[in-house]
Amino acid sequence: MADDVGVVREATGEHRPAFLELFFDLVFVLALIVLAANLSATPTGLAAVQTLILFLAFSLVWALTSWAADTFNLNHPRGQVQVFWVMTGSLVMSTAVPQSFDRRGLLFVVAYLAIHFGSSTYLAVAGRQHVLRIRNRRILFWVSISGTAWLAGAFVPGTPRTALWALAISIEYGAAVLGWPTPRLGRSSDWEWKLVGERVAERYRELMVIALGMSIFIAALTVGPENHTAHRLAAFGVAFATSVLMWRIYIFRAGEALPDAIVASPDPSRFCQFAVVGHLVMIAGLILTAAGTALVINDPLDRPHPNWGAVMLGGPALFLAGASRTRSPSRVPSAGRRT
Numbered sequence: 001m002a003d004d005v006g007v008v009r010e011a012t013g014e015h016r017p018a019f020l021e022l023f024f025d026l027v028f029v030l031a032l033i034v035l036a037a038n039l040s041a042t043p044t045g046l047a048a049v050q051t052l053i054l055f056l057a058f059s060l061v062w063a064l065t066s067w068a069a070d071t072f073n074l075n076h077p078r079g080q081v082q083v084f085w086v087m088t089g090s091l092v093m094s095t096a097v098p099q100s101f102d103r104r105g106l107l108f109v110v111a112y113l114a115i116h117f118g119s120s121t122y123l124a125v126a127g128r129q130h131v132l133r134i135r136n137r138r139i140l141f142w143v144s145i146s147g148t149a150w151l152a153g154a155f156v157p158g159t160p161r162t163a164l165w166a167l168a169i170s171i172e173y174g175a176a177v178l179g180w181p182t183p184r185l186g187r188s189s190d191w192e193w194k195l196v197g198e199r200v201a202e203r204y205r206e207l208m209v210i211a212l213g214m215s216i217f218i219a220a221l222t223v224g225p226e227n228h229t230a231h232r233l234a235a236f237g238v239a240f241a242t243s244v245l246m247w248r249i250y251i252f253r254a255g256e257a258l259p260d261a262i263v264a265s266p267d268p269s270r271f272c273q274f275a276v277v278g279h280l281v282m283i284a285g286l287i288l289t290a291a292g293t294a295l296v297i298n299d300p301l302d303r304p305h306p307n308w309g310a311v312m313l314g315g316p317a318l319f320l321a322g323a324s325r326t327r328s329p330s331r332v333p334s335a336g337r338r339t
Contacts (some may be wrong), residue, residue: 018074024065024083025210027090031058032214034097036287040218043311048284050101050162050286052323054108055287056169060176060279061115063282064139066203067273068123070195077157082122086163089115101161106154114148117144138180140329191266197273201259208250213284215243216289222297231300246289246319250282281322289315 022184035058040049065086072079092111117140124136135240146168153164179187219239258275265271292312 006183010200015024017199017206017233018069020074020083021066021069021203022192022333024087024208025206026061027087027094028058028207029214029217031090031097032211032283033217034094034215036218036290037221037294038098039287039311040222040291040298041296043291043305046162049166051287052284053165053169054097056173056280057112057281058090058093059276060169060172061086061112062207063276064116064119066200067195067278068119069203070199074122082119085118085122086115086328089118098122100159101147105161109150109205112148113143116140128187130266130309131157134185138182138185138188141182141185142172142175146175198259198262200275201271204275205251205257207279209247211286212243212247212250215286215290216240219243219297222294230232232297235293235297235300239297242289242293242316246261246286246296246316249320251324278322278324282319283322285315285322286320287315288312288318291315 020133032055035051035055039047065083068082074080074083082158089111093108093115096108096111098104100108120136120140120143120290124133124140129151149164149168149171153161153168156164175181177190179186216239217235263272288311295311
């Protein structure tokens with residue numbers, strides 16, 4: 001195989017988000033739209049839990065793909081293969097979302113595991129550097145463990161599937177927080193990821209913009225080409241105003257402070273990984289907000305149900321909670337992740 005020149009980024013090279021990453025984000029915004037629409041169709045507590053499980057699965061795929069781009073040059077053809085693989089799998093996952101806890105559970109799981117196993121294997125082979133092979137072998141080890149729960153859940157219906165998939169995603173996030181501790185390989189160190197603060201901050205801000213766009217798309221699609229009553233249009237106006245306020249809160253608060261917070265952190269790479277948590281909480285809030293918006297626009301004069309209040313109030317509350325976690329490097333927990 002050819003050497004790594006051109007595929008692995010140089011430490012002194014330019015680190016800006018590639019255009020391919022913006023293309024990849026289009027697939028992620030589709031997933032968010034489908035998740036929000038699916039939740040608005042069935043606004044129950046169980047549906048909210050199931051939506052959270054699927055959202056965390058998509059989010060882990062996005063995070064690992066974005067972090068890998070700090071190591072691999074996406075302007076090189078060999079560096080682009082993995083992103084197109086992830087995009088393809090994510091599209092299949094998105095199509096399976098509406099019936100993922102019914103008839104298309106196996107399709108969702110196969111696509112999800114194919115993304116992880118294919119990406120980690122390819123990156124380990126394409127990079128060939130020792131640290132990159134070890135990093136991806138750790139991920140493969142933990143996906144192999146969680147994969148048994150994913151597959152087992154795909155073959156059982158109802159609540160058992162929800163429980164098994166919740167276990168699977170908990171294993172994956174728990175492993176990530178602990179640094180993917182693996183027998184004979186130890187834990188992943190932050191320096192192995194070579195995360196560049198400026199580039200990661202820009203990727204997170206791009207992610208938030210597309211998530212805010214998702215909430216606007218849901219509102220506009222719910223209004224539809226017909227039934228433009230005054231009440232529905234008023235509800236749409238409120239929904240758009242809410243998105244604008246959330247944009248200002250993020251851009252002029254958390255988003256504006258994020259690059260400086262990364263620089264001020266004693267462990268910038270660790271803070272880059274930690275900051276994604278706050279962004280995922282904010283996006284979860286946007287999904288709830290978008291689902292609540294769809295409920296109100298569909299029938300603005302209907303008597304509100306108890307579940308509606310939890311969705312409509314829980315969304316902004318989650319958004320504000322996530323925004324508060326992205327500004328201060330002092331909030332970063334101790335890494336404790338050295339091999």
